[in-house]
Amino acid sequence: MKPLSKNIIFALVTILILGAIFSSYTLNTEKPEEVTLAALVNEIQNQTVEKIEIESSDVSITLKDGTKQTSRKEASVSLSESLIDYGLTAEQLKAADITVLDRSTRSYFLGVILPSLLPLLLLIIIFFFMVRQMQGANNKALSFGMSNAREIKDTKQKITFEDVAGAKEAKEELLEVVEFLKNPKKFSDLGAKLPKGVLLMGSPGTGKTLLARAVAGEAAVPFYHLSGSEFVEMFVGVGASRVRDLFTRAKKSAPCIVFIDEIDAVGRQRGSGLGGSHDEREQTLNQILVEMDGFDPNIGVIVMAATNRPDVLDPALLRPGRFDRRVILDLPDINDREAILKIHAKNKPLAPDVQLRRVAERTPGFSGADLMNLMNEAAIRTARRNDKTVSQEDVLISIEKVLLGPERKSFIMNKEEKNITAYHEAGHALVAHMLPNADPVHKVSIISRGSAGGYTLKLPSEDRRLHKRSEFLDDMAVMLGGFISEKETFKDVTTGASDDLRKCTQVARELVTRYGMSETLGPRVFGEHQEMIFLGRDIREQRNYSEKTAEAIDLEVEKLVDGAMQVARDIIRTQKSSLDLISHELLEKETIEKEAFEALFVKT
Numbered sequence: 001m002k003p004l005s006k007n008i009i010f011a012l013v014t015i016l017i018l019g020a021i022f023s024s025y026t027l028n029t030e031k032p033e034e035v036t037l038a039a040l041v042n043e044i045q046n047q048t049v050e051k052i053e054i055e056s057s058d059v060s061i062t063l064k065d066g067t068k069q070t071s072r073k074e075a076s077v078s079l080s081e082s083l084i085d086y087g088l089t090a091e092q093l094k095a096a097d098i099t100v101l102d103r104s105t106r107s108y109f110l111g112v113i114l115p116s117l118l119p120l121l122l123l124i125i126i127f128f129f130m131v132r133q134m135q136g137a138n139n140k141a142l143s144f145g146m147s148n149a150r151e152i153k154d155t156k157q158k159i160t161f162e163d164v165a166g167a168k169e170a171k172e173e174l175l176e177v178v179e180f181l182k183n184p185k186k187f188s189d190l191g192a193k194l195p196k197g198v199l200l201m202g203s204p205g206t207g208k209t210l211l212a213r214a215v216a217g218e219a220a221v222p223f224y225h226l227s228g229s230e231f232v233e234m235f236v237g238v239g240a241s242r243v244r245d246l247f248t249r250a251k252k253s254a255p256c257i258v259f260i261d262e263i264d265a266v267g268r269q270r271g272s273g274l275g276g277s278h279d280e281r282e283q284t285l286n287q288i289l290v291e292m293d294g295f296d297p298n299i300g301v302i303v304m305a306a307t308n309r310p311d312v313l314d315p316a317l318l319r320p321g322r323f324d325r326r327v328i329l330d331l332p333d334i335n336d337r338e339a340i341l342k343i344h345a346k347n348k349p350l351a352p353d354v355q356l357r358r359v360a361e362r363t364p365g366f367s368g369a370d371l372m373n374l375m376n377e378a379a380i381r382t383a384r385r386n387d388k389t390v391s392q393e394d395v396l397i398s399i400e401k402v403l404l405g406p407e408r409k410s411f412i413m414n415k416e417e418k419n420i421t422a423y424h425e426a427g428h429a430l431v432a433h434m435l436p437n438a439d440p441v442h443k444v445s446i447i448s449r450g451s452a453g454g455y456t457l458k459l460p461s462e463d464r465r466l467h468k469r470s471e472f473l474d475d476m477a478v479m480l481g482g483f484i485s486e487k488e489t490f491k492d493v494t495t496g497a498s499d500d501l502r503k504c505t506q507v508a509r510e511l512v513t514r515y516g517m518s519e520t521l522g523p524r525v526f527g528e529h530q531e532m533i534f535l536g537r538d539i540r541e542q543r544n545y546s547e548k549t550a551e552a553i554d555l556e557v558e559k560l561v562d563g564a565m566q567v568a569r570d571i572i573r574t575q576k577s578s579l580d581l582i583s584h585e586l587l588e589k590e591t592i593e594k595e596a597f598e599a600l601f602v603k604t
C-alpha cells in the first residue's frame with residue numbers, strides 16, 4: 001500500500017513539472033514583431049534576412065542580426081508568389097533561404113496538442129492507479145480462501161521427543177507414525193494401511209501441541225500447523241476452501257504432517273449451537289472429512305489434531321478411516337512432573353539446594369504448561385532478587401503464585417476485616433485438619449492473593465484419578481468451614497463467603513446429577529449437558545427429567561449442604577479453642593506454613 005501511494009505522488013509531481021515546462025515553452029517566448037509582406041520584401045531586397053520559415057500561413061523571419069519577426073501570408077497562395085506580387089525579382093527570391101515546415105512538426109505538437117492532452121493524461125494515470133489498487137484489494141479477497149497454515153520446516157530449535165517429558169504411552173503410539181513418515185514405502189509394500197488421522201486428547205497444557213511438533217521434528221518432514229479457529233472467518237465458505245488449499249499443499253509436499261490444533265473449534269457436533277458461525281463450521285468440518293477420505297493413505301500425509309474437548313467432537317470425525325488413532329495425554333504424575341521440571345530447569349542455573357522432587361510432590365494437578373510457568377516465575381523471582389541462581393524457595397513460592405495469583409500486599413484490610421478474614425481462613429483450615437478425607441493443609445494465609453481475601457492451601461497428598469463420595473462430603477464441609485466460623489464467632493456473615501457457598505452448592509448438585517451419588521435418588525444421571533455457542537460459551541443443561549424429579553434434586557442438594565454444614569459446625573463448636581489459636585496466630589504472623597500449623601495442634 002505504501003509504495004503505491006508513493007508512486008502516485010511521484011507520477012503527479014512528474015506531470016506537474018512537465019506541464020510547467022511545456023506551458024513556459026508556449027507562453028513565455030517573447031512575441032516577435034509582426035511585419036507586413038511588403039516590409040519583408042524590403043528586407044530581402046536589403047539582404048538583411050538570414051532565413052524564412054513557413055508554417056501554413058505563419059511566416060517566421062530571422063534577420064542577420066538575430067531579431068525575429070513574423071508575418072502572415074494567404075493560405076491559398078504560396079509565399080513566393082505573394083513576394084513576387086510585392087515586387088521581388090526571381091533572383092532575389094532565389095537568394096533568400098526559404099524553408100517550408102510541415103504542419104505536424106515538433107513545435108506544433110508541443111505547443112498545441114500536448115497542453116490540451118495533459119489533463120487527459122493525468123486522468124488516465126490516476127485511473128490506472130485506482131484500478132491497480134482495486135485489483136490489489138481483489139487479490140486479497142481471493143487469498144481469503146488460501147490456507148494460512150504456517151509451514152514449519154527444519155527450524156533451528158527442532159523439537160524432538162526428548163523435549164517432551166513423561167507421556168510414555170503417547171510417545172510409543174506416535175513413534176509408529178514417525179516410522180511411517182520416515183519410510184512410507186516399507187509399510188505400503190507390505191500392504192499395510194496406515195492411519196490417516198491421529199487425535200491428541202488431553203487437558204489444556206498437557207503438551208499436545210508440543211508432542212505434535214515433536215513428531216514432525218523426529219520424522220524431519222514438513223509440518224503444517226493450523227488452528228481450528230483459523231478456518232472460521234466472516235465469510236461463509238472460506239473455511240472449506242482453506243481446507244482444500246491446505247490439503248492440496250500438503251499432498252504436494254508429502255510425506256508431511258498436517259496439524260489442526262484445537263479442532264473442536266470446527267469439529268463440534270453438528271446441529272448444536274445458534275447463530276451464523278455454525279453453518280460455516282459445518283461446511284468446514286464436512287470439507288475436512290471429504291479431504292481425509294479423498295487421499296490415498298499411503299501417500300504419506302498424516303493429519304494430526306488436538307483437542308481438550310473430545311466429548312464435543314462430531315462422531316463423524318472419530319470413525320475409522322479418519323481420526324481413528326487416539327492418543328490420550330493425562331495430567332503428569334509425580335515422576336513426570338519431576339521430569340518436566342527438569343526439562344524446564346535446563347537453561348536456568350539452579351542453586352545446589354533445589355530439589356525438584358520436592359517441587360513435584362507439591363504440585364499435584366499441575367499440567368506441563370503450569371510447570372513451565374512455575375519454573376519461569378521462579379527465574380523471574382530470582383532476577384528480581386538480583387541473584388544468580390534459582391533457589392528452592394524461589395520455586396516453592398512460585399507454586400503459590402501459579403496456583404492462586406500474585407500476592408496483593410498493598411490490599412489493605414482494616415482491623416475488623418483482618419479479624420474476620422483470620423477467623424474465616426482458620427475455619428477452613430481447622431475443618432480440613434479434622435476431617436480424614438479432606439486434603440491436608442499446606443498453608444494458611446490472610447494475605448490476599450488474586451481475588452481472594454485470604455487463602456487456605458490444601459494439596460492432595462498423592463495423585464488421584466478417582467474421587468470418593470466421602471471426599472466430596474468432607475470437601476463440602478471444608479468449604480463451609482469459613483462461613484460457619486464467621487457465623488459462630490461474630491454472629492454475622494460477610495460477602496467473603498459467597499464464593500465458598502457457590503462452589504459448595506455446585507459440588508452438591510454434581511454429586512446428585514452427574515455422579516449419581518445421592519442415596520435417595522440413586523445411581524442416575526440427570527440432565528444432559530450441552531454446550532451452546534451463542535455470544536460466548538454457555539453450558540445449558542437440557543432437562544430430561546420431570547418437575548417432580550427436579551424438586552427431589554433440589555431437596556437432595558439441600559440435604560447434602562445441610563449435612564456438610566452440620567459437620568463443620570460440630571467441629572468449630574467443639575474445637576473453639578483451636579480456632580481461636582489459629583486465628584490469633586494468623587493475625588500475628590499473617591501466614592502459617594504446614595509444619596507450624598500442625599504444631600499448633602500438638603500444643604493443645
Ligand code: ADP
Nearest residue numbers: 164165204205206207208209210340368369372
Ligand atoms: P496443549 O497444546 O496441550 O494445551 P502445549 O503443548 O501448548 O499444551 O504445552 C504448553 C507448554 O507446556 C509447552 O510449550 C511446554 O513447554 C510445556 N509442556 C507441556 N507438557 C510438557 C511435557 N510433557 N514435557 C515438557 N514440557 C511440557
Ligand code: MG
Nearest residue numbers: 208209261306
Ligand atoms: Mg495446544
Ligand code: ZN
Nearest residue numbers: 428482497500
Ligand atoms: Zn473461604
